[in-house]
Every structure is written in C-alpha cells, then in structure tokens.
Amino acid sequence: MAEDNVILRVDNLVKHFPITRGIIVQKQVGAVHAVDGVSFEVKRGETLGLVGESGCGKSTTGRTILQLYRPTSGSVVFDGVDLIKIKGEELRHMRRKMQMIFQDPYASLNPRMTVGEIVGEPLIVHKIGTQKEIGERVANLLELVGLNPAFSTRYPHEFSGGQRQRIGVARALALQPSFIVCDEPISALDVSIQAQVVNLLEDLQEQFNLTYLFIAHDLSMVKHISRRVAVMYLGVIVELAGRDNLYKEPLHPYTQALLSAVPIPDPVADSKRQRTILKGDVPSPVNPPSGCRFRTRCPIAESICAEKQPEFRELKASHFVACHFAERFV
Amino acid sequence: MSDILLDVQGLETQFKTPDGVVHAVNGVSFGLNEGETLGIVGESGCGKSVTMLSLLKLIPTPPGKITAGSANYFGHDLLTMSNDEIRHVRGAQISMIFQDPMTSLNPVLTIGLQLTEPLMLHLGMDKQQALVRAAELLEMVGIPNAKDRLSDYPHQFSGGMRQRVMIAMSLSCSPQILIADEPTTALDVTIQAQIIELVKRLRDELGMAIIWITHDLGVVAGLARRVIVMYGGYIIEEAPVNELYFNTQHPYTIGLMGSLPRVDESGHPRLVSIDGSPPVLYEKPNHCPFAPRCKYAMERCWKENPTMEMVAPDHRVACWVDIKTGRAR
Numbered sequence: 001m002a003e004d005n006v007i008l009r010v011d012n013l014v015k016h017f018p019i020t021r022g023i024i025v026q027k028q029v030g031a032v033h034a035v036d037g038v039s040f041e042v043k044r045g046e047t048l049g050l051v052g053e054s055g056c057g058k059s060t061t062g063r064t065i066l067q068l069y070r071p072t073s074g075s076v077v078f079d080g081v082d083l084i085k086i087k088g089e090e091l092r093h094m095r096r097k098m099q100m101i102f103q104d105p106y107a108s109l110n111p112r113m114t115v116g117e118i119v120g121e122p123l124i125v126h127k128i129g130t131q132k133e134i135g136e137r138v139a140n141l142l143e144l145v146g147l148n149p150a151f152s153t154r155y156p157h158e159f160s161g162g163q164r165q166r167i168g169v170a171r172a173l174a175l176q177p178s179f180i181v182c183d184e185p186i187s188a189l190d191v192s193i194q195a196q197v198v199n200l201l202e203d204l205q206e207q208f209n210l211t212y213l214f215i216a217h218d219l220s221m222v223k224h225i226s227r228r229v230a231v232m233y234l235g236v237i238v239e240l241a242g243r244d245n246l247y248k249e250p251l252h253p254y255t256q257a258l259l260s261a262v263p264i265p266d267p268v269a270d271s272k273r274q275r276t277i278l279k280g281d282v283p284s285p286v287n288p289p290s291g292c293r294f295r296t297r298c299p300i301a302e303s304i305c306a307e308k309q310p311e312f313r314e315l316k317a318s319h320f321v322a323c324h325f326a327e328r329f330v
Numbered sequence: 331m332s333d334i335l336l337d338v339q340g341l342e343t344q345f346k347t348p349d350g351v352v353h354a355v356n357g358v359s360f361g362l363n364e365g366e367t368l369g370i371v372g373e374s375g376c377g378k379s380v381t382m383l384s385l386l387k388l389i390p391t392p393p394g395k396i397t398a399g400s401a402n403y404f405g406h407d408l409l410t411m412s413n414d415e416i417r418h419v420r421g422a423q424i425s426m427i428f429q430d431p432m433t434s435l436n437p438v439l440t441i442g443l444q445l446t447e448p449l450m451l452h453l454g455m456d457k458q459q460a461l462v463r464a465a466e467l468l469e470m471v472g473i474p475n476a477k478d479r480l481s482d483y484p485h486q487f488s489g490g491m492r493q494r495v496m497i498a499m500s501l502s503c504s505p506q507i508l509i510a511d512e513p514t515t516a517l518d519v520t521i522q523a524q525i526i527e528l529v530k531r532l533r534d535e536l537g538m539a540i541i542w543i544t545h546d547l548g549v550v551a552g553l554a555r556r557v558i559v560m561y562g563g564y565i566i567e568e569a570p571v572n573e574l575y576f577n578t579q580h581p582y583t584i585g586l587m588g589s590l591p592r593v594d595e596s597g598h599p600r601l602v603s604i605d606g607s608p609p610v611l612y613e614k615p616n617h618c619p620f621a622p623r624c625k626y627a628m629e630r631c632w633k634e635n636p637t638m639e640m641v642a643p644d645h646r647v648a649c650w651v652d653i654k655t656g657r658a659r
Contacts, residue, residue, distance in 0.1 A: 053518035160607045190373040191545060195589030195603035202600075217519065220548075224591035224601065247593060261523035262593045263548030267571045269594060270552040277527050278520045281488045 007179055007211050008042040008065070013074035015057075015064045019286065033285045034060040036235035037074070039312070044178070047205065047212040049226030049243070051219055051258075055282060057235040058215045059103075062181040065213070066098055067091060078179070096126055099172040103184035105164035109156040115142070115167055116152030122174040141170040145200060162193035169200065179211045186221065198225055219262050223247055228318075231255050234293040235285055237312065241319040251321040251329045254294045292324070300325055335506060335539055336362040336385075341399035341409075343377075343384045346392060350612045354380040356563040357398070359638075362507065367533065367540040369554030369571070371547055371586075375608055377563040378543045382509050384409070386424060387416045422452040425500035429512040431492035435484040441468075442480030445499055452503045467498040471528060490521035494528065501532065509541045514549065526553060547586060551575060556644075559583050562609040562619035565638065569645040579647040581624045618650070626651045630658065 016031040035057040042048045052058045064071045067083050076083045081094060102108035109118055120138045123129055129137065139149035145166040156164055165185060172180055182201065186194040198221065204210060216222050222229055223243055230240040231254065239252040250256045257276040264270045278297045283289055289296050295305040304324055312322040315330065343355040355377040362368055372378045383389050385401050385408055401408040403424070408416065420426075428434040436444060445467060446460035455463065461480065468476035471494040484492055493513055500508055510529070514522040526549065533540060544550055550557055550571070557574045559567040559582065567580040578584050588602025606623040609615070618624070621631040630650045638646040639659065652659045 053520065162607055190608065191547075191586055192373060192589050192604040193607065195601040196605070199601055199603055219519070220591045220593045223593055224598070244596070257520060259593060261519045263522075263526075263546060263552055264592055264594055265547040265551050265575065265587060265590050266592070266594075267551040267575055270548075275523065275527075277523050279524075281490060281521070282518075 005043050006041050007044045007079060008213075009075075009077040010041070010061075010065060011039050011075045011077070013038045013061065013064060013076065014072045015060050015069055016072045030286055033235050033288055035064060035071075036288070038232075038235075038237050040230055040237065040240060042179070042211055042213060044211055045205075045209050046227045047214050047225055049222035049229040050213060050215045050232060051217060051222050051229060052232035053217060053258075053282060055234075055285065056232040057285070058217075058232050059183050061232070062100070062183050062213060062215050066095070066100055066181055068100075092126075096175045097177050098179045098181070099175065099177040100181045100183060101165075101168050101172050101185045104188050105161055105168055106156075106188070108168055109164060111156055114153050114155055115147075115159075118156070118167060119152070119170045119174055122171065126175060128175070137174070138170075141173055142167075144173065144204070145170045160193075161189050162196055165189060165193075165197050166200065169197075169204070173204065173208075176208070177210070179213070181213045181215065183215045184217070185214075187216065187218070194221070201225070219258060231258065234282060234288055236293060236322065237320075238294065238323070239319075239321045240312075241316075241321075245316070245319050249329070251315060251319065251326040252294075252323050253298050253300055256329075257299075292322070300328075333364050334361045335364045335366075335403070337402040338381075338385065339400050339402075341381060341384060341401065342397045343380050343389060343394060344397050345394045353611045353614045354394075354563055355384065356614055358560075358563075358565055360558055360565065360568065362539055362541060364506075365537050365539055366556065367542060367554045369550035369557040370541060370543045370560060371545065371550055371557060372560035373545055373608055375611070376560040378560050379511055381560075382426070382511060382541065382543060386420050386426065386509075387411070387413070388420075388426075418452070421448045421500075421505075422503045423505050424507040424509065425503070425505040426509040426511060427493070427496045427500045427513045430516050431489060431496050432484065434496060435492060437484050440481050440483055441487070441495055445480070445495070445502065448499065448502050463502070464498075467502055468495070470501075470532070471495070471498045472524075473498075489517055490524060493517065493521075493525055497525075497528065497532070501536065501538075504536065505538055507539045507541065509543070511543045512545070513542075515544070515546075522549075529553075547590060559586075562615070563611060564619055564635075564648065566620065566648045567646070568638070569642070573642060573645050577642060577645065579641055579645070579653060580620075580649050581626050581651070581653060582620045584653065585623075618648075626653060626656060628658065 013035055014037055015035040016033055018028045019030040020026040021029045038061055050058045063069050065076050116138050119141055120134045123134045138152055142149045147166055186197050214225055226243050228242050229246045230237050233254050239255045250259055257278045260276045280297050283296055291307050292305040292310050295301040310322045310324045312320055315321050315326055339359045341355055341358045345352040345354055358381050370378045384396050396409055442464055445464040449455045449460040449463055465476045473494055514525050554571050556570050558565050561582050567583050585604035604623050609619050618631040618636055621627045636648045636650045638648045641647050650658055
C-alpha cells in the first residue's frame with residue numbers, strides 16, 4: 001500500500017488519566033492506564049472497526065486521536081501532520097478534516113439550540129459562508145441524511161433517537177471532513193433503527209469517500225461495516241486483521257472467546273457452536289496485570305505470559321496479533 | 331405439553347400523562363407452561379416490560395392502570411389480588427430480575443442483608459439460618475468467597491457479579507416462575523455469555539419456568555423454547571423458537587431479522603432496515619399498528635387491526651397478509 005494512501009497513523013499512543021488525592025495540595029497517587037501503547041494505520045476510504053468491552057480504552061483512543069484528550073505520549077499523524085505537536089489555530093484548522101459522531105444522540109445535541117443552529121454551528125465557527133449560504137448548506141445536509149429541511153427550526157426533543165443520530169451525522173458532515181470517528185453511533189438505538197443509521201453511514205462513505213474509525217462493542221455490526229478490525233483489551237490492541245480473516249480465523253484467545261460469546265440469531269447454528277466462556281471480569285486499568293494483560297482470564301496462559309508482554313507481530317500477511325502462543329491457532 | 335402455569339388473557343395497561351393516555355399494553359394473551367422458557371422480544375416502548383410489571387402489580391398507580399384482563403395463576407387471578415396477597419406471590423413464587431443491577435440493589439445495605447430479607451419474610455427463617463442459606467445461594471451463582479462477601483456493599487461488586495447477586499436473590503425462595511427483564515443488556519458480551527450459561531444451568535437444576543424479556547433475537551435463539559414478538563403494545567407473532575426463525579411470518583419480525591448482521595455470515599449484504607420509527611401510543615390504533623411501516627400493507631390493514639391467527643402448529647400471527655404470496659390470507 002502506497003504511503004500517501006494512509007490518512008492516519010497512530011504510533012505507540014498512550015493516555016493515562018492521573019488519580020489525585022488531597023484537596024488543596026493535589027498529589028498524584030496513581031494513573032488509569034486507559035490507552036497503553038496503541039499503534040495502527042487507517043487507509044483513505046476504508047472503515048477500521050475498533051472493538052472491545054467497556055473500559056478497554058476504545059473511546060479514549062478515538063478521542064485522543066482527535067486531540068479531545070491530549071495524549072500522554074506517542075504520535076498521531078493525520079494527513080502528514082503530527083497532531084500532538086500543533087495547537088491553537090493550527091489544530092482548529094486540522095479539525096475541519098476530522099469529525100466525530102457520538103454515542104448518545106440525547107446527550108450530544110444542545111437542547112436549547114434548533115437543529116439548524118446545531119448543524120450550522122461548525123460553519124460559523126470556521127467562518128465559512130454568509131448567513132444565507134449557511135442556511136442553504138444546512139438544508140442540503142439535512143436532506144442528505146434523510147431529514148426534511150423544514151425541520152431546521154425545530155428543537156432536538158421533537159425528534160426520535162434515530163432522527164437525532166441523523167442530526168449528529170449531518171453536523172459531522174458540515175465541514176466536509178475526510179475522516180470521521182464514529183464512537184458507538186448506534187448502541188443507543190433500537191434494532192430496526194440501527195440498520196437505518198448503518199445504511200446511511202455506508203451510503204455517505206461511498207458518496208464522499210469518507211474514512212471511518214468505527215468504535216463499537218457489537219461484533220456483528222463491526223463485522224458488517226468494517227474492512228479491517230482491531231480488537232482492544234485493557235488499553236492495548238491484541239489483534240488486528242482484515243475482517244474476514246479475523247472472524248474466520250481469530251488468532252488471539254481473547255478474540256476467540258469474544259466471538260464465541262456473541263449470540264447468533266439462529267437456534268440451530270447457535271446450538272452447534274463451541275463456546276469459550278471466559279472466567280471473571282476485566283481487571284482494573286489502574287493496576288493492569290504484568291506481561292500479557294489478558295493472562296488472568298486466558299484459558300491457555302503459562303508462566304511466560306506473566307513475565308513478558310507479548311510482541312504485537314505480523315503472524316500472517318496483514319494479520320497482527322499479540323500472543324506468545326498464537327502459532328497454535330494458525 | 332406440560333401443565334399450564336400462568337394464563338394471561340386480554341391484559342390492557344394504560345398510563346395517564348399530561349399529554350394524554352398512553353396505551354402501553356393493548357390486550358395481550360399468552361400462556362406459560364411449567365418449566366418452560368418463554369422469550370419475549372420487542373423494541374423499546376413495545377410494552378414487553380409493562381406487561382410483566384402489570385402481572386406482579388408493580389405498575390405505579392396512578393398514573394398507570396390495568397384496565398382489563400386476567401392472569402390465572404394456580405386458580406387465582408393475579409390482577410385482582412389485594413396488595414397483601416400479591417406480596418406473598420412476589421419474590422416467593424414469581425420473582426423478577428431487572429435490567430440494571432446497580433439501580434435495583436440498594437446501595438446502602440449490604441448484600442447479606444438484602445439477600446436474607448426474602449428468606450426471613452417468605453420462608454420464616456431466623457437470621458442465622460438465612461445467612462447460611464444466603465451464602466449457599468451466592469455460591470450457587472458462582473461468587474467466590476461467598477461467606478465473606480455477604481458483608482460487602484453493591485458497589486464492591488462488578489456489573490456481572492451484581493447481576494449474579496440479583497439472580498441469587500430472585501431464586502432464594504425457589505420460585506415457580508422467574509421473570510428476567512433484559513438482565514444482560516447492560517453487560518458486556520463475555521459477561522452476558524457467563525450469565526446466560528448460569529441461568530441455563532440453574533434452570534436445569536431447579537426446573538423453574540422463565541420468561542426472558544429482551545430486544546436481542548440472538549440471545550433468545552439459544553435460550554428460549556417459545557418466542558413472543560411484541561409491537562406497539564400488541565403480540566404480533568408467537569411460535570416455537572425454530573419455527574419463528576425459519577418460518578417467519580410477520581413483516582415486522584422479518585424486518586427485525588433482516589436488520590441484524592451476523593458474525594457467522596460471509597460477504598457483505600446490505601442490511602434490510604424497517605423505515606420509519608416505532609409508533610406513538612397516545613391513541614389505540616383502529617388499524618394494524620405496524621401498517622405505517624409495512625411494505626406489504628394493503629387496504630384492509632388500514633381499516634381493521636388483525637387478530638392472532640394460527641398459521642402452523644403453535645404458530646400464531648396477527649397479519650392480514652400472507653407474506654409468501656403478498657396477498658390477503
């Protein structure tokens with residue numbers, strides 16, 4: 001793949017949130033290791049899925065890429081610019097090209113603003129167009145996401161969840177970005193509405209050659225929408241591969257367990273499946289296990305797993321995995 | 331077919347709100363057999379939870395009101411029982427687990443205190459006996475160091491562990507019926523698998539009947555024997571699990587199945603979405619509640635609300651259209 005095809009390169013990204021104690025004199029007593037050395041690339045026009053359970057750091061990764069959180073260390077190169085090294089006006093300028101769609105369509109729209117103001121705000125912030133032009137652009141955007149342009153004078157509470165998420169999509173598209181982080185955009189929606197929003201995202205991608213980082217915990221939806229998928233566990237990526245390879249031949253024991261835990265809407269296929277039921281819960285990210293982070297729940301863990309963090313290596317073509325024993329599953 | 335345990339007929343529940351009367355449940359009838367697992371599937375606002383809460387008289391009155399129907403349980407109508415009578419049924423014979431284990435446990439009481447309460451109330455145990463039994467129950471649901479953890483508070487447990495505590499509590503008096511209202515929706519997928527496995531094991535050991543409410547057709551496929559699909563306060567399809575998945579009859583159920591991507595599918599088919607949004611329940615429709623979103627809708631669907639008709643053994647559907655031919659049945 002040619003170098004200029006890579007729109008985003010994340011290298012060894014780390015984000016720790018400090019835990020402090022004391023009221024007047026605050027002293028750092030620890031850190032939440034939310035993201036702990038994550039590296040990947042996103043190619044122009046593709047969808048990279050990022051899956052994992054709650055608390056694994058997938059949303060923090062998305063937000064840190066957009067510099068909504070400043071990373072502790074590492075680099076985020078977007079369109080040839082290292083976002084970590086820039087700030088102020090320069091960063092704001094870059095933000096035009098990268099946008100975000102949030103999980104909760106109820107919390108991410110200001111209830112006191114009309115739909116027209118919400119969708120038009122990015123244009124005003126970036127001083128694009130006159131009042132009249134903005135009005136036209138908003139009408140276009142609403143139509144694009146399947147809403148009646150006449151709705152632009154209404155308030156968010158007048159809309160259903162699915163419609164609100166469409167407003168969120170329209171806002172993200174306002175500045176014609178090339179890259180959108182979709183942070184669980186469908187988790188809060190009903191099943192029949194989820195499909196509508198996913199289809200909309202796919203149509204828009206085709207129309208505008210958009211690149212998505214699609215963050216979700218629903219493995220079947222991620223499989224549907226992504227070209228490549230990264231699986232996160234406790235702040236690190238444990239496996240990254242093309243969609244079909246990952247789902248057909250998962251090489252990390254965590255990915256295997258995760259896939260076998262997804263219910264299949266088919267009683268016959270479901271009863272025939274081999275299941276790996278993981279024991280226990282995800283450990284606390286304040287004090288992650290030594291070596292391999294998954295070893296406390298891993299069915300095949302041995303002593304080396306506690307001593308040495310497994311390297312994130314390319315075991316098969318474009319199939320990366322971080323496990324000492326992944327060869328067993330090839 | 332084993333004996334019928336619970337027989338619900340024509341249940342209707344409404345809520346008075348400042349904006350008008352919400353018709354949450356509009357004449358729901360179903361039966362539950364002994365030891366059977368019944369899945370109830372539907373999207374938010376379809377009336378699945380309100381149906382169950384109505385049966386146990388857990389609907390806040392006012393604004394809620396059960397306006398019609400009966401629920402026969404061992405010769406008694408649950409809906410006409412006095413508060414005193416129903417209290418002896420709730421928790422003891424019919425118990426319930428809820429979606430969010432954090433809000434359904436009392437945060438300022440220890441797990442031990444909350445677990446022993448039903449034992450002392452319904453089974454008349456003294457405190458010592460109840461504590462011993464509580465520890466056994468925690469062990470049964472797979473919580474390590476059960477005895478020591480009785481003095482812990484809910485916040486000291488993770489989400490999955492809290493749901494285990496809820497299950498222990500609901501099974502403490504060996505109920506005939508366990509109602510599970512989206513018990514795994516708030517949990518991660520690996521934890522969900524743990525909880526489902528646990529419920530399956532306990533069902534085989536204890537033999538209680540289960541009503542499992544969910545919006546996830548995947549969860550129900552591996553768990554239930556019979557499935558009811560609800561929409562807009564009505565039951566629109568009811569069938570044994572295999573029949574429902576392989577001979578789906580109602581356009582809404584077909585739409586739901588089509589909007590689910592599968593981890594075991596290959597290729598990249600476009601999702602079949604259902605246009606429009608779920609109905610607003612301020613008016614009881616005099617037409618099929620699904621007609622505004624249905625691509626098969628014909629004239630009759632806008633004039634009359636379809637009744638449940640048998641289309642195959644044990645398979646009932648409320649639809650005027652035979653979707654195989656696209657014509658009237």
